[in-house]
Amino acid sequence: MDGVLITGAGPTGLVLALWLTAQGIKVRIIDKKDGPGDTSRAMVVQARTLELYRQLDLTETIMAAGHRMVAINMWTRGKHAARLPLQDAGAGISPYPSPLMYPQDHHERVLGQRLESMGVTIERQTELVSLEQGADSVTARIRRADGSEETTTARYIAGCDGARSTVREQLGIGFEGGTYRSVFYVADVKLEGLKNPDEGSVSLENNDFVLMLPYDSNGRARLIGTVSDERAETAEKLTFDDVRQDAIGRVGVKVEEVTWFSSYRVHHRVAETFRRDRVFLLGDAGHVHSPAGGQGMNTGILDAINLAWKLAAVLRGDAPDPLLDTYVKERQGFAHQLVQTTDRGFSLMTSGGSLANFLRVNVMPYAAHVAFEMAAARRAMFKLISQTELAYHDSALSDGEAGKVKGGDRLPWVRMGDKDNYGPLERIGWQVHVYGEPRPELMAWCLHRGVALRDFGWEPEFEKAGLAENAAYLLRPDTWVALAEPDGSVEALERYFESHGLKSGGAKAGEAMR
Numbered sequence: 001m002d003g004v005l006i007t008g009a010g011p012t013g014l015v016l017a018l019w020l021t022a023q024g025i026k027v028r029i030i031d032k033k034d035g036p037g038d039t040s041r042a043m044v045v046q047a048r049t050l051e052l053y054r055q056l057d058l059t060e061t062i063m064a065a066g067h068r069m070v071a072i073n074m075w076t077r078g079k080h081a082a083r084l085p086l087q088d089a090g091a092g093i094s095p096y097p098s099p100l101m102y103p104q105d106h107h108e109r110v111l112g113q114r115l116e117s118m119g120v121t122i123e124r125q126t127e128l129v130s131l132e133q134g135a136d137s138v139t140a141r142i143r144r145a146d147g148s149e150e151t152t153t154a155r156y157i158a159g160c161d162g163a164r165s166t167v168r169e170q171l172g173i174g175f176e177g178g179t180y181r182s183v184f185y186v187a188d189v190k191l192e193g194l195k196n197p198d199e200g201s202v203s204l205e206n207n208d209f210v211l212m213l214p215y216d217s218n219g220r221a222r223l224i225g226t227v228s229d230e231r232a233e234t235a236e237k238l239t240f241d242d243v244r245q246d247a248i249g250r251v252g253v254k255v256e257e258v259t260w261f262s263s264y265r266v267h268h269r270v271a272e273t274f275r276r277d278r279v280f281l282l283g284d285a286g287h288v289h290s291p292a293g294g295q296g297m298n299t300g301i302l303d304a305i306n307l308a309w310k311l312a313a314v315l316r317g318d319a320p321d322p323l324l325d326t327y328v329k330e331r332q333g334f335a336h337q338l339v340q341t342t343d344r345g346f347s348l349m350t351s352g353g354s355l356a357n358f359l360r361v362n363v364m365p366y367a368a369h370v371a372f373e374m375a376a377a378r379r380a381m382f383k384l385i386s387q388t389e390l391a392y393h394d395s396a397l398s399d400g401e402a403g404k405v406k407g408g409d410r411l412p413w414v415r416m417g418d419k420d421n422y423g424p425l426e427r428i429g430w431q432v433h434v435y436g437e438p439r440p441e442l443m444a445w446c447l448h449r450g451v452a453l454r455d456f457g458w459e460p461e462f463e464k465a466g467l468a469e470n471a472a473y474l475l476r477p478d479t480w481v482a483l484a485e486p487d488g489s490v491e492a493l494e495r496y497f498e499s500h501g502l503k504s505g506g507a508k509a510g511e512a513m514r
Contacts, residue, residue, distance in 0.1 A: 017120055051422060069100070158279075197216070289338060477506065
């Protein structure tokens, strides 16, 4: 019997399969398409995703193939209104201080190749038909391209099968929300006259905007825009020629070639629950929202990493079933928050009416320019968009406070010469960080519990980051802070493990003393 059957081999499903396999869990992954995506779709890889990719040594591969975005230029009515620097917006916050452009089809191929190298084959042209839950397993009926069907059993099923999720429909889970009136379009193009391929542009006009994001140094770019006039009534018939002369022509570039064009209505919806017994929803199967901020794919990837360590712990017998409920609390809560945030941003960019047009064209670029002149505003914007600000303070898994760090926080990133405190473990698992001198009894506890111990000699930079000297920071396998214990107390750590029914931290004996 497989541990987890994953339906959908987009980035969310692939990351879930990778992280489960890395933790020793047998997976089966199916996808109804005949191969990886062949269009760019999601483009932005956020800093928090890159940080977590270090766990499986994926970050450098993605960074080397991606394209850094160092600034966004704002245009109104054909005139340059503002330049918003992004290159160092996250300096001191993350090792990846600016957005990375990397087309989703390339991204999927990298993830798929890594999964294949770990011995897992993606079963293409294979889709879920139905499922039936039992006391300790789920039985699924799957169909292949030739029409043949198979019944298979797994301990859990993960629905990573997109906004039209068969898994969600089979469970009868509601998908409440709405649809924006404006039609959204995306196009991958080759541009002539692009002077700065490391800088994006947004052109604002009355009732219209276009965002241009170069993703290589040869003029290849993604165009994102809206159509809100009478053309929106026949969205399915739109071609690039219907939007070619809109705002993009006012930023001084010409479209030479169109390699992909798609138009559709944008939805904002969140599933009523992300779990039904032994079945889970992740990524677009659980939440869809506007493309504002490049959040969708990254949110799905973080869903997968959040669920993977919890499923692995339960399947190994290292944690009880209620641990899985925290996936719902943490990720569904964030999905609701994200939909609200992206809804406000998207509405600001697309709202009609004379007042909205005046604010968008005459006020917003200059307000953004003033804000980006202030370091605090740049940092706040980076934290929000990069998802490095994401915290789980209300989770049952979050406890304690030491220095300025609370349970549920992302651990502050600190560089120490050519190293930092985000180095990955040999295997994914729990770890304790001590900035200062760990107590001998703490070292013994970590060895006993199989928890990796990482100690860093005290430096002034740690205090600036909000860390407390000699405190113990218990990190979950996804590296968020579970417990911040100011006294480094073994008793507090043991109480935490016992209260959550945790048996092992997952580290090797030798690794527990690193």
